[in-house]
Structure formats: C-alpha cells, structure tokens
Amino acid sequence: EFNPIIKEYAGMRMHMRLTDVYLMYAEALHASKGATAAPDSYGLTAEATVNLFRDRAGIPSVDSAIVGDSNKFMDELRRERAVELCYEAHRWVDIRRWGVAHLDQYRIKTALDFSENQTNFVARLLVDRICEYPKHYWLPFEAKQTQIYEGFDQNPGW
Known part of the structure; x- marks a missing residue:
C-alpha cells in the first residue's frame, strides 16, 4: 500500500506452505475429476499427491479401496490436512468450508x-x-x- 504523505511502500506478504498448496490441489482435483485422474497440464493425480506426503513419512500409500470410494478418499484428504497442518490454524476454516463442523x-x-x-x-x-x-x-x-x-x-x- 502506497502512502503519498510518507512516500514509502508498505507491502504485506502472505505465507503459505507448499504442503497446503499440494493438498488444496488434491482436494480440487478430486472434486472435479476424481482421485485417479490427472489434468492435461500437470501429471499428478489427487491420489499421488496424498501419497507424496505419506511416502515422505514412511507410511504406506492410500489403500485402493479408499481411492475407489469418493467419500472415503475425501475423508482421507481431510485426515491428511489435519495431520500435515495440525499447528497452523487451518482446521476450523477447513471443517466449516467442508460443511462438517x-x-x-x-x-x-x-x-x-x-x-x-x-x-x-x-x-x-x-x-x-x-x-x-x-x-x-x-x-x-x-x-x-x-x-x-x-x-x-x-x-x-x-
């Protein structure tokens, strides 16, 4: 924001973790195309995105029975957000956005x-x-x- 009296620019930076970006991507992709479809512009599926975090933690990939059920996969995305972003004050906003609060x-x-x-x-x-x-x-x-x-x-x- 520019203040003409002080003649200086005061900017505001928003901080966002790459984890949050990936999980929002997975959620949006799952809602629009499902867990196993990838867009033409980027080869990562919602399932593969969640598995990136699970692999990093040494946890097995999401079970195929969960991936094949849209509701169960959404529950898994919710759980993954809860784990990955547990101390970052996203939870209340997330559960209201999902309509489950x-x-x-x-x-x-x-x-x-x-x-x-x-x-x-x-x-x-x-x-x-x-x-x-x-x-x-x-x-x-x-x-x-x-x-x-x-x-x-x-x-x-x-």
Missing part, C-alpha cells in the same frame, strides 16, 4: 492421556464446541450494514 467427530475435541509405559490411553473431553448449522458457518454482519439496502439480509441464524 457441526458433526460430532469434528465438533468434540479430546486429549489422549497415555499411561506411564505408553501402552494405552484414556480419551478425555477438552471441549464440545457449539456449532449450529448453518448459523456458525457464517459470521454475522454488523446490524447497520444490513440496514443500508433493503435486500441485504443478515447471515442465517444471526
């Missing part, structure tokens, strides 16, 4: 308390997020913004 498996957060010898654990509830569909998928507009134009309604539930 209100489901128990995404709403309830637990801790795993391991025994001293690390052979078993007990799950402990940390938080049970309140997430109503569709209200909490959207943020509310300021009330004065919704009053400017008659046809500009508030987001659902607010």
